[in-house]
Amino acid sequence: MESVKNWKELTPRQRQEERFKRWLNAPGVRFDSPEAKKQYRARVTRFINAIRLEEGDRVPCMLPVGYFPAYYAGYDLKTVMYDYVKQRDAWLKFMRDFGDMDSFSSPGLILPAPALEIIDHKMHKWPGHGVGDDVAMYQFVEGEYIKADEYDKLIKDPTDFWLRTFMPREAGAFAPLADLPHLTPFIGIPIFYLSAFGNRAIQSALKTMMKAGNEIVKWSKITGEVARTAMKAGYPPLSGGMSGAPFDMLTDMCRGTTGIIMDMFRQPEKIIEAADRITPIVVDEAVKVAENSISPVIIMPLHKGDKTFMSQQQFEKFYWPSFKKVLLGLINEGLVPMPFAEGNYIPRLETISDMPRASIMWYFEYMDMALAKKIVGKTNGIMGNLPISIMATGTPEDVKEGCRKLIETCAPGGGYILSAAASMDKGNVANLHAMMDAAKEYGVYK
Amino acid sequence: MARAKENAMKKWEEMTWQEKREERFKRWLSPKNVKFVSREAEKLYKARVTRFIKAIKMEEPDRVPCILPMGYFPAYYAGVTFRTIMYDYAELKRSWLKFIHDFKDADSVNGPALVMPGRILDGLDIKNMKWPGHGLGEEAWYYQFIEGEYMKADEYDRLIRDPSDYTFRVNLPRTAGIFASFDKLPPLRSLQGNRLGLVPALADPDIRRAFQKMIDLGKEYQKWQAVVTEVSQTALAEGLPNMRGGMAGAPFDTLADMLRGTQGISVDMFRQPEKIIAYVEAITPQMIEQTIQMADNLDCPVISMPLHKGDDVFMSDKQFGKFYWPTYRKMLLAMINEGLVPFPFAEGKYNNRLKQITDMPKSGVVWYFDQTDMKEAKRILGNVSCIVGNVPSSIIVTGTKQLVKESCRKLIEDCGPGGGYILSGGAGIDKCPPENLRAMMEAVEEYGRYK
Numbered sequence: 001m002e003s004v005k006n007w008k009e010l011t012p013r014q015r016q017e018e019r020f021k022r023w024l025n026a027p028g029v030r031f032d033s034p035e036a037k038k039q040y041r042a043r044v045t046r047f048i049n050a051i052r053l054e055e056g057d058r059v060p061c062m063l064p065v066g067y068f069p070a071y072y073a074g075y076d077l078k079t080v081m082y083d084y085v086k087q088r089d090a091w092l093k094f095m096r097d098f099g100d101m102d103s104f105s106s107p108g109l110i111l112p113a114p115a116l117e118i119i120d121h122k123m124h125k126w127p128g129h130g131v132g133d134d135v136a137m138y139q140f141v142e143g144e145y146i147k148a149d150e151y152d153k154l155i156k157d158p159t160d161f162w163l164r165t166f167m168p169r170e171a172g173a174f175a176p177l178a179d180l181p182h183l184t185p186f187i188g189i190p191i192f193y194l195s196a197f198g199n200r201a202i203q204s205a206l207k208t209m210m211k212a213g214n215e216i217v218k219w220s221k222i223t224g225e226v227a228r229t230a231m232k233a234g235y236p237p238l239s240g241g242m243s244g245a246p247f248d249m250l251t252d253m254c255r256g257t258t259g260i261i262m263d264m265f266r267q268p269e270k271i272i273e274a275a276d277r278i279t280p281i282v283v284d285e286a287v288k289v290a291e292n293s294i295s296p297v298i299i300m301p302l303h304k305g306d307k308t309f310m311s312q313q314q315f316e317k318f319y320w321p322s323f324k325k326v327l328l329g330l331i332n333e334g335l336v337p338m339p340f341a342e343g344n345y346i347p348r349l350e351t352i353s354d355m356p357r358a359s360i361m362w363y364f365e366y367m368d369m370a371l372a373k374k375i376v377g378k379t380n381g382i383m384g385n386l387p388i389s390i391m392a393t394g395t396p397e398d399v400k401e402g403c404r405k406l407i408e409t410c411a412p413g414g415g416y417i418l419s420a421a422a423s424m425d426k427g428n429v430a431n432l433h434a435m436m437d438a439a440k441e442y443g444v445y446k
Numbered sequence: 447m448a449r450a451k452e453n454a455m456k457k458w459e460e461m462t463w464q465e466k467r468e469e470r471f472k473r474w475l476s477p478k479n480v481k482f483v484s485r486e487a488e489k490l491y492k493a494r495v496t497r498f499i500k501a502i503k504m505e506e507p508d509r510v511p512c513i514l515p516m517g518y519f520p521a522y523y524a525g526v527t528f529r530t531i532m533y534d535y536a537e538l539k540r541s542w543l544k545f546i547h548d549f550k551d552a553d554s555v556n557g558p559a560l561v562m563p564g565r566i567l568d569g570l571d572i573k574n575m576k577w578p579g580h581g582l583g584e585e586a587w588y589y590q591f592i593e594g595e596y597m598k599a600d601e602y603d604r605l606i607r608d609p610s611d612y613t614f615r616v617n618l619p620r621t622a623g624i625f626a627s628f629d630k631l632p633p634l635r636s637l638q639g640n641r642l643g644l645v646p647a648l649a650d651p652d653i654r655r656a657f658q659k660m661i662d663l664g665k666e667y668q669k670w671q672a673v674v675t676e677v678s679q680t681a682l683a684e685g686l687p688n689m690r691g692g693m694a695g696a697p698f699d700t701l702a703d704m705l706r707g708t709q710g711i712s713v714d715m716f717r718q719p720e721k722i723i724a725y726v727e728a729i730t731p732q733m734i735e736q737t738i739q740m741a742d743n744l745d746c747p748v749i750s751m752p753l754h755k756g757d758d759v760f761m762s763d764k765q766f767g768k769f770y771w772p773t774y775r776k777m778l779l780a781m782i783n784e785g786l787v788p789f790p791f792a793e794g795k796y797n798n799r800l801k802q803i804t805d806m807p808k809s810g811v812v813w814y815f816d817q818t819d820m821k822e823a824k825r826i827l828g829n830v831s832c833i834v835g836n837v838p839s840s841i842i843v844t845g846t847k848q849l850v851k852e853s854c855r856k857l858i859e860d861c862g863p864g865g866g867y868i869l870s871g872g873a874g875i876d877k878c879p880p881e882n883l884r885a886m887m888e889a890v891e892e893y894g895r896y897k
Contacts (some may be wrong), residue, residue: 444514
């Protein structure tokens with residue numbers, strides 16, 4: 001944090017303290033009322049306590065809100081992807097109607113569909129564009145966006161690789177970027193860059209990107225209001241940024257599941273080299289994003305490290321070493337990684353418990369939470385994992401009962417945030433209330 | 447090499463470097479897109495290229511070939527300033543065409559690609575150069591590079607870790623005003639997140655302005671490019687080949703000239719030598735790849751390589767052997783192996799380097815010397831490389847025609863025997879009596895015939 005003097009000399013713990021202070025003080029935020037400010041501080045304190053493995057007043061709760069506000073307001077995902085005003089209004093309506101929550105965030109993960117269309121984005125399908133109008137999610141389009149023999153390009157000059165090899169494949173409008181020359185050999189002679197801009201296809205790619213940029217301006221102006229309004233009303237954001245595991249980035253974005261599986265046998269050393277190469281980049285990127293955020297928590301959705309995808313041996317060889325470096329890199333900067341282990345992480349518990357105390361928050365999907373509490377919970381906070389089936393189809397009583405059990409298992413001694421196993425998009429708002437009620441009723445520390 | 451690769455009988459990868467070079471020479475001899483003005487022009491073109499090829503291969507051609515040190519002389523010759531041809535493309539064209547017309551018996555002519563378009567330099571707001579009317583007097587006849595520590599001593603790791611990221615977000619804002627806002631760009635290699643690429647960055651008004659300006663300047667660049675291409679094609683059509691296909695440089699110079707500056711690099715050679723080596727080693731394969739890619743689009747396989755910081759006065763032999771030569775040698779070998787002809791221009795003095803640079807395949811490189819002792823060059827390097835040079839600019843600019851001719855005669859006597867020599871000036875000439883250039887052509891005709 002540039003605002004803090006002597007940042008370089010601080011220990012990771014001191015840096016975390018500084019970031020907690022900022023989260024708590026929310027510099028620049030003018031709260032709606034003294035009550036809102038009081039609530040805000042109480043909520044942030046609750047999360048900080050959980051991270052620090054302290055008990056505090058009660059178990060904090062992260063509601064699995066997802067795209068629910070869109071449906072709650074009578075819209076659907078497609079509508080709010082195309083109509084930014086409806087998006088904003090739906091989120092604000094949900095916030096105002098719901099009342100007490102420990103955190104509430106803006107709908108940042110809903111991409112502006114008009115911009116996606118302008119650039120002819122190929123990596124996702126979304127409602128009305130590749131998947132049905134009424135689908136409540138987008139679909140990632142996995143593929144071999146980089147070829148088996150292209151690891152070295154990524155390793156040698158990552159940004160060049162991204163600009164001239166990867167980007168042209170991820171969106172139609174970026175395709176002409178493949179015709180750019182490699183800029184680095186011309187370093188210091190800016191006029192050489194310009195020769196590429198005489199190329200009409202590149203000019204038109206830039207124009208298209210600027211047109212999509214207009215859309216982003218509109219979108220962020222309107223939806224940015226949600227985050228500001230939520231803060232002022234006393235709802236802190238839990239997450240201040242997003243990051244992930246280098247192996248997932250190589251798999252999800254670059255090689256695809258099929259490709260990476262082959263590589264694990266045919267060219268294992270390239271995977272490791274590439275993961276090592278992007279590790280410091282991933283850390284830098286997360287740190288940079290966090291500079292502009294209030295919350296120091298970095299959510300990290302994890303994909304390909306789960307039990308069904310790879311063996312424990314492969315996890316230890318390909319997945320964990322670089323991911324561990326990323327985690328330690330973030331911790332070293334005073335950030336709090338919040339890995340979201342999608343799928344089954346039961347066999348990984350011993351491996352991942354090797355982390356500094358009170359520095360990370362593990363969020364589990366499919367998990368034996370008692371075991372997680374026993375192994376990971378000794379040193380770090382955990383969160384999870386009410387099955388989404390109960391959230392979406394159960395009664396409020398079912399939800400409350402599930403939460404009670406989770407709290408009894410995970411809450412003792414602190415270090416637990418109540419949440420579901422994934423987000424709920426459609427369902428009964430009473431089930432969200434039931435979860436919040438459970439935290440207040442069963443989660444109080446004495 | 448697209449076209450040679452198609453025509454070749456053998457697979458490109460299986461050819462020796464000499465075979466690859468022969469394919470490239472064939473393409474140079476019969477350029478596809480040139481419409482010669484006459485049979486005679488075509489015949490002359492082929493005779494001239496053949497002369498150069500023989501010299502490169504260290505054989506005796508019909509006579510010693512000559513590369514006139516024409517520099518920006520065409521502007522002077524046409525009665526306009528250098529600034530005029532930088533800004534006025536019509537005048538650029540007129541002066542070059544006049545030169546082509548009046549020096550028809552030259553062995554080669556350079557196109558005007560090195561006359562940078564002034565409006566584009568202005569538009570980019572280039573910070574590391576001065577030019578006439580922009581930091582230099584209106585009458586100045588050259589650009590002045592402004593050396594500086596454009597890269598700080600502690601930035602090596604960042605540069606090595608992701609070179610293009612460094613280029614975009616650190617170097618560009620420091621070297622051109624138009625890119626000042628690029629220090630606000632997010633890293634382009636986004637491994638995470640919304641997959642909108644550069645688009646969100648374009649929501650920033652400053653970055654948008656930079657992109658809009660690039661598009662506008664791109665159009666201006668096209669105009670300039672069209673004139674340069676037209677003039678270069680005219681020279682070829684008139685039968686005047688080009689002896690410089692493309693341009694490249696030495697890895698160490700990129701670092702020393704463009705990034706760290708003389709002072710910075712001198713300190714680094716003592717304080718952090720391993721960082722210098724790590725960087726030049728990292729950049730070398732990229733420079734090789736870029737050079738070969740560029741050359742594949744060219745008819746002429748000769749790649750001009752101006753060299754700066756490896757000369758006798760800048761570093762010791764030991765430093766040259768440690769910092770400069772290993773990666774530069776690698777680059778030369780890679781180019782040779784692709785059938786290209788590296789044409790290093792050793793600015794300054796290379797007397798102490800002559801022995802070291804003999805470590806190359808025979809006839810692989812053509813060495814062009816500025817102030818090096820040519821007799822010594824012939825003695826030490828003459829068995830390995832064709833050499834080029836070096837009538838002193840002082841004589842060409844201020845001397846008489848007789849003096850120029852005399853200097854040429856001496857050079858031809860020292861360096862001509864056995865072939866492998868091309869007569870030229872020690873540097874490009876901007877202003878001189880026109881007959882002094884003609885004297886060089888007369889000298890090769892009179893003294894340079896092989897029997």
